[in-house]
Amino acid sequence: MPTEYIRSKGWDFKERGNELTITTCPICGDTKKHFYISKIDGKWHCKKCDAGGTLYQLKKQLGDIEEVIHPAAGRRQWKKPDPETILSCNRDLLADTDTLDYLDGRRITQESVKKFKLGVKTKDGEKWLVIPHSYQQEWANVKYRSLPPAERKFEREFGCRSVLWNHGAIDRNPTIIITEGELDALTLHQNGFENVVGTTVGAQSFDPEWVIALEKTKQIFICFDSDDAGQKGAVAVAKRLGYDRCKNVILPVKDANDYFLKHWKQDFDRLLASARQFGLDGVITCRDAVDILRCELEGGEEQRGIATRWENVNRIISGWKPGDLVIVTALPKTGKTTFMLDITRSLVLSWIPTLFFCLEMRPERLIRKFIQAQYQIENPTLKDVQNAKVLLEKVPLYFGHNFKFQKVDDVLDVIREAVRRYGLKFVVFDNLHMLCRGDSVNERLAQAVLGFKLLAEECEIPIAVIAQPRKRENGASEIMSAEDVKYSSAIHSDCDQMIILHRNRKASKSKDIKYGMASSEESMDPITLVRVEAHRYGPGGETLLYYSGNHSRFEQLERKDTMRLAGKGASK
Numbered sequence: 001m002p003t004e005y006i007r008s009k010g011w012d013f014k015e016r017g018n019e020l021t022i023t024t025c026p027i028c029g030d031t032k033k034h035f036y037i038s039k040i041d042g043k044w045h046c047k048k049c050d051a052g053g054t055l056y057q058l059k060k061q062l063g064d065i066e067e068v069i070h071p072a073a074g075r076r077q078w079k080k081p082d083p084e085t086i087l088s089c090n091r092d093l094l095a096d097t098d099t100l101d102y103l104d105g106r107r108i109t110q111e112s113v114k115k116f117k118l119g120v121k122t123k124d125g126e127k128w129l130v131i132p133h134s135y136q137q138e139w140a141n142v143k144y145r146s147l148p149p150a151e152r153k154f155e156r157e158f159g160c161r162s163v164l165w166n167h168g169a170i171d172r173n174p175t176i177i178i179t180e181g182e183l184d185a186l187t188l189h190q191n192g193f194e195n196v197v198g199t200t201v202g203a204q205s206f207d208p209e210w211v212i213a214l215e216k217t218k219q220i221f222i223c224f225d226s227d228d229a230g231q232k233g234a235v236a237v238a239k240r241l242g243y244d245r246c247k248n249v250i251l252p253v254k255d256a257n258d259y260f261l262k263h264w265k266q267d268f269d270r271l272l273a274s275a276r277q278f279g280l281d282g283v284i285t286c287r288d289a290v291d292i293l294r295c296e297l298e299g300g301e302e303q304r305g306i307a308t309r310w311e312n313v314n315r316i317i318s319g320w321k322p323g324d325l326v327i328v329t330a331l332p333k334t335g336k337t338t339f340m341l342d343i344t345r346s347l348v349l350s351w352i353p354t355l356f357f358c359l360e361m362r363p364e365r366l367i368r369k370f371i372q373a374q375y376q377i378e379n380p381t382l383k384d385v386q387n388a389k390v391l392l393e394k395v396p397l398y399f400g401h402n403f404k405f406q407k408v409d410d411v412l413d414v415i416r417e418a419v420r421r422y423g424l425k426f427v428v429f430d431n432l433h434m435l436c437r438g439d440s441v442n443e444r445l446a447q448a449v450l451g452f453k454l455l456a457e458e459c460e461i462p463i464a465v466i467a468q469p470r471k472r473e474n475g476a477s478e479i480m481s482a483e484d485v486k487y488s489s490a491i492h493s494d495c496d497q498m499i500i501l502h503r504n505r506k507a508s509k510s511k512d513i514k515y516g517m518a519s520s521e522e523s524m525d526p527i528t529l530v531r532v533e534a535h536r537y538g539p540g541g542e543t544l545l546y547y548s549g550n551h552s553r554f555e556q557l558e559r560k561d562t563m564r565l566a567g568k569g570a571s572k
């Protein structure tokens with residue numbers, strides 16, 4: 001919390017209602033009590049140097065927090081499109097009367113064609129509109145859009161950087177308009193709204209670098225398409241950029257380009273003036289709640305929640321929904337981390353952005369397990385890692401790892417910021433009890449569990465947390481229950497689902513014991529019981545998986561094997 005953080009820094013401050021006044025600004029050094037910070041949400045502002053932001057941004061600026069990392073962070077070398085090809089396509093368009101007539105029908109002027117170097121190219125007998133993207137006065141990427149009468153399709157240059165169209169407008173303007181696409185942004189630009197940028201990767205995607213670039217923008221108008229997909233995208237972008245500075249421009253037609261076929265600048269000025277902030281975060285109407293339930297019951301992929309790649313497991317977890325807190329526990333060496341990393345692997349390969357925050361294992365070790373599971377190899381070589389790099393540069397997988405994190409609030413702040421920046425849909429935290437070591441463990445654990453639950457609700461994503469069991473006198477012979485988790489009362493009451501993994505311990509071979517040899521085989525049976533012990537919204541249940549330790553992955557058993565093992569009492 002803000003007050004706790006300020007006390008930890010040793011700053012002189014005074015409390016005034018819900019606001020703290022800091023004597024000395026930590027940013028500019030002013031000592032006239034011009035630095036203010038909210039006790040409620042941690043937002044701060046110095047009226048001397050005009051710096052401001054969130055509590056997370058303050059901690060980061062002062063070096064108290066490190067970044068969540070992507071596997072390929074800092075190593076990507078972006079390709080750049082050929083400038084001569086862009087200019088050649090532009091010349092071809094200026095000589096192509098049919099394409100110019102098409103653009104004129106969309107109210108795209110020849111002046112804009114020249115200024116933004118729009119072009120045309122022919123591929124496989126079809127014409128494509130060429131839309132270059134620039135970044136810091138260099139060409140960064142090229143979007144290709146098929147032209148009528150061909151079916152509408154889009155392509156981009158492979159390996160080039162994703163940037164906002166007209167990205168340079170961000171540094172020049174305190175207010176920015178964001179449109180869903182380049183031609184919408186270009187239409188606004190040529191009608192006098194030069195403070196416009198356009199997304200280049202679709203309504204449902206917003207690059208983390210764009211979030212960073214817009215951090216200092218004071219006001220943002222989101223002018224996405226008026227259809228369901230566009231409005232869902234607008235809400236998602238506003239959530240990541242901050243509802244407090246975003247307004248929704250709702251068009252009476254599908255998109256901005258359509259709007260300017262029959263309207264003018266003064267009409268759009270009135271639309272901007274009437275734009276409203278997005279719905280209050282955390283408060284919805286009864287009608288909206290009914291609509292959400294209806295969509296869930298209609299069974300769309302998104303409404304079914306987060307699923308694993310094992311159908312038998314999906315039947316008992318019933319999909320992890322936004323706001324769910326899932327506790328995963330098992331005896332040591334059962335495979336808790338591997339189980340959740342295997343789930344994470346399948347999610348990111350389905351392009352579901354996921355954060356794996358691990359206090360026990362460094363990112364390079366997790367990546368090793370990822371590669372083992374993906375390519376089913378026991379000992380990845382340098383060549384295997386180099387081949388995997390191509391895949392890892394694409395997938396939306398992020399790692400959190402820092403032994404300096406001792407406070408629950410710091411961890412929650414990092415996860416909250418990562419959700420905002422990277423658009424995360426799922427988070428795994430490993431492990432809860434390591435975070436809560438030290439004095440007053442019971443109290444710290446209760447606060448941590450509640451904090452993760454509230455964060456899941458706030459960010460509208462499911463969060464899975466790995467927890468450790470307490471020591472048992474009977475060892476590993478019996479299957480755990482919810483009461484076997486350390487300090488289980490708080491965990492059991494606040495989680496929405498508890499998953500228990502169990503593998504029977506195997507006895508060493510007699511000849512190994514006789515000659516004092518260490519067995520090379522795993523000490524636990526690979527047959528793994530997956531039991532949903534507590535399920536707030538469903539009956540739970542249990543099923544079986546096969547643990548492949550050499551490949552760091554779990555496999556679904558054939559139905560006949562499951563029935564045979566169940567008949568032998570594998571789950572008793």
